[in-house]
Amino acid sequence: MNDPTPVSNPVISCKNVWKLFGGNPEKYLAAMQGRPSFEEIRRDGYIAAVRDVSLDIARGEMLVIMGLSGSGKSTLVRCLSRLIDITGGEVKVDGQDIMGLSEKELIDLRRNKMGMVFQSFGLLPHRTVLENVAFPLEMRGQDRHDRRERALEVIKLVGLEGREEYFPRELSGGQQQRVGIARSLAIEPDIWFLDEPFSALDPLIRREMQDEFLRLQGMLGKTIVFITHDFDEALRLADRIAIMKDGAVEQCDTPDKIVLNPATEYVAKFTEEIEKSRVIHARVLTRPINGHAVEGAPVAADATILQLARQLVSDNREILPVAAKDGSLIGGLNRQEALDILLGAK
The missing domain is CATH 3.10.580.10 (CBS-domain)
Structure with missing residues (x-):
């Protein structure tokens, strides 16, 4: 099942996106008859990491993509940002087909429009908080004074004022995560991709980071694609939730409607323990x-x-x-x- 929700002028639009791994995936996809299941594709010697997904994401929306390990959620986000190339279909960002971009145009798009935060914080251990946050601005070639001012601004925004000269090893897990978030915000992205950013944190810090994240979103109004396998986290954060299984989207809708009217038996299993x-x-x-x-x-x-x-x-x-x-x-x-x-x- 694909996204039933009409979105006018979506920031991100993907239509019939496939990502297959195997010997000659483009040829296999071109010869494909109908819509084979994940298992049928596997028997043919291919892995359907993303299977015929169509989604539109509105400006300022927080779309949470969730599913069990191996469901395809991280691969889908990497397709949306073209960290990996799709096998078939179409991905557009602000109406521009990103598969048609040159390497330079793609780098410019990521540097100027996209922020990314992953589960592993990826902080540079020998750089201070300030230097870590300013790093993407340095890569962009921004003037030293300007990048310092911007880094200080976002460090304050995420509640780390006073820790600018700390090194990552001197910070807690939650504080390191805040540095990762500040670093991705430093470039003032229009689109923010977050892949299970809080999953390594203990429950109390995780709840605190969710609150902080909601506060930031209320202030900044970014377009956000957020991956999690935690349904409670999805319910707290999402405008809409897309639930994936075997590379396909089982249902994409508001949290209310998913809980009230699960579209498939698989979605119903996700929601059965939730207090409606x-x-x-x-x-x-x-x-x-x-x-x-x-x-x-x-x-x-x-x-x-x-x-x-x-x-x-x-x-x-x-x-x-x-x-x-x-x-x-x-x-x-x-x-x-x-x-x-x-x-x-x-």
Whole structure:
């Protein structure tokens, strides 16, 4: 299943992208009949790391790609940034087909538009925090004074002010991760790729880094592709989640809709342990009122069912009005449907 969500003027658009590993993958793909399964392709001597993926990513969106180890999520992100070449299909960044770029144009695109953070921090051990953060600006040929000013700015942004002259070995894992994030932000990327950046951290620091990341995204509004295998992390961070299996996207949708209406049995397994009431928002259950009068105070469209628990239990109205942030009425919430989710009956 590919992305059903229409996105006008996407920042990143990939159409029918394949990445095959094997003897002559281009010839094999050209001769392919229908849409064979991962196992059928494997029996033919090839590995389908990415299998016919189509996705559009909107400006300012945080798309989380998740799946088990070997599902293809890291390979897909490397295709989107052309760290590896695709076997077939099309990847566009701001309307430009990146497979048609020369090596120099591709380097310029990465240096000026893309930031990347990977699980291994990749810090230079003999350089200070300041020098590590300024490194991509140095590679860009930026003036020493300007790159120092920019590095100090992003070091402050990620909460490491006062540690500019520390070396990586003098920092905790969480602090090292912040240096990696600061370094990728130093070039002021429009697009930010993060491949399991917090997976090596202990749970408390991981939660702290997620909070910090959400704060940064609120301030900077980057277009972000974030890889994780942790569904709770995906639920906290994502505007939309793409769940992958055997190189293909099983479902791409908002967290609410994935939890409420999993498209496949595989997606349902991901969501079965999730407490739906803390994920599903009132807006997702809102239906048109169609001229029927609704009385009393409205509930907030952005509130989760769990946040509305006390009101749902005590309120005796059949339909509760639902209001957007600006106070405008957007529809009605069926109280019994919400209670079923709250009590685990749905």
